[in-house]
Amino acid sequence: MTIKLPAVAFRNIFRNLRRSILCAVAIAVSAMAIMALLSLLETMETDMATNLTSYYTGEVRIRHAEYEKYERYNPLHLSLDTEAVISVASDVGGVKAATARINFPANLYIDGQNNGAMGVGVDFATEQAFIDFSAIVDEGRIPKPGANELLMGKFLAHDLGLSLGDKVTMLTSTALRGSNAMTFTIVGIASFPVGGLSAKTVYIPIDRAQYLLRMEGKTQEVLLLTEDGYRERDVAQAVETALEEYLSLETETRAWKDLNMMYSFLSIAKFIYYVMGAIFFVLGSTVIINTTMMVIYERIREIGTLGALGMQGKELTRLFLLEGTFISIAGSTLGTLVGVLIVFILSKTGINFTEAMSGVDMEISSILFPRVNWFTALYVWIYAIIISSLSTLIPSRKASKIQIVEALRYV
């Protein structure tokens, strides 16, 4: 069988195997780093989205129209009628679930000392659609409606030396700007994925929170989850319109992506990383560019011979481009596979950011479990091959411009 150009290019790779391996490894390292870091970034993005929609804002958050303006004063009097708002919002197309929450700053009075905490009044029944309590409650159970019971973050319980069955008095300012206090029994201890939540949060039944805060029948916010196939922004708009129409209520109803700057930053960071990835590959490709240039000078006489035998310039370019492409394929395949393997191992072991994230107010879980995304793997693989191969085009074109007579004279 007559040998074709790709076969010649393939065999040429083995002429200096060590150098070809070095080239492939440079590309592999780039591909591996990008694969692992993109997976981590994607995991952070997904994790942040999950945490935000579960523990912070839902997919759509409804608040009193004036609330944000006075938020720093904890304006609990700017509240919503729980039943009416949930009733209207639930009837809007695309709304899958709704729940009411009241977030309030509190002090936990223990042994004559006040300890700052964040109280959250929730309807544990409707909250199940947002938070999988069974997955986060380490000890005990969730509080019962109507009972003075609370679920405490694990780190907070640890820091305060509290355990199941202990009683704790919660002091806070009411919606009427008075002070109030109630004593709760710890019935559950939970490990929230976000370290900050575990370190400062206590969950109590919403009816008890309403009583404590003098907000009977009222809520600070209503959170919604949307059906698949609906855009959160569209649903938010429809809910806001419905509340205005049916309750003559002006609200600030917004989709979660519009509420979280950090998430937007993460999306921007991801885009920037894609651009940096390209630069990374170009840097990795300098090895292959350099090697191709060396190979061309080493084989200059051979190039002259091939030219004399009637090989066109574009065929010479193709020959060296193919060599670069084969090395790129080998390197990017190896790098992507190693990257996938690293991500797979990390998906089992997790990456513990507890120390690194302490003191950082970010809605990212303390332990991240990156997942292997085959689309990302395919993207990195193709990306690496294209950029590395195109890099060899620059020196490969040089081969076609070499003067045959000069090349044949070259010793």
Added chain:
Amino acid sequence: MSIIRIEKVSRNYKTGATLVKALKKVSLTIEAGEFLSIAGPSGSGKTTLLNLIGCIDELDEGEIFINDTAISSMDKIEKTAFRRNNLGFIFQTYNLIPVLSAYENVSFVLSLLDISEREIKRRTYEVLMEVGLEGMEDRRPSKLSGGQQQRVAIARALVKNPQIILADEPTANLDSKTGAEILKLMKRMNEKYHTTFLFSTHDQMIMDYASRLVQLHDGAIVSDERRR
């Protein structure tokens, strides 16, 4: 019938600030099927003349006609196509592709032409047999002796049935016995296929094989002698 007509061809090179006149108004007519030796000492212009005929170097003055086509009228792509279809090259250092076997080195030239796979195979095996390399088709150049490598190079030049084969000092890297064998082989191929052979040499023994001997000195023809 003349196949190559060289008319007052000059070629100059610059070596630093020095202008080297490699060929000075050389004129020569070569008939089809000739077995012509271009002889002369180093620096006499033998290789330059072969390079110009082979369309791999540029003329400064004069014209070369091959089959009445002026080579200076051809652009780079046309010259490449011309070489591919009409010329065969044999080099002093064989210049085989090291990653290809003897068979592949020869057939690779045909793969650049529009020839069927079957025909490539037939012609390659035939020419390898002609040059005495039967059974060595799968050997790579590193596994062949100098003489065998030059036989592969001859086969590579012959396989596309070119009108002209240009050989630049084809025996310079071989011992005298092997060199003589190579010359005999080239002569036999010349007689069998009527291919025009032009080869440069400065070896008297090799010159004796030529049917025509053109002597160059300092870029000019000093003698042109036809032999039996």
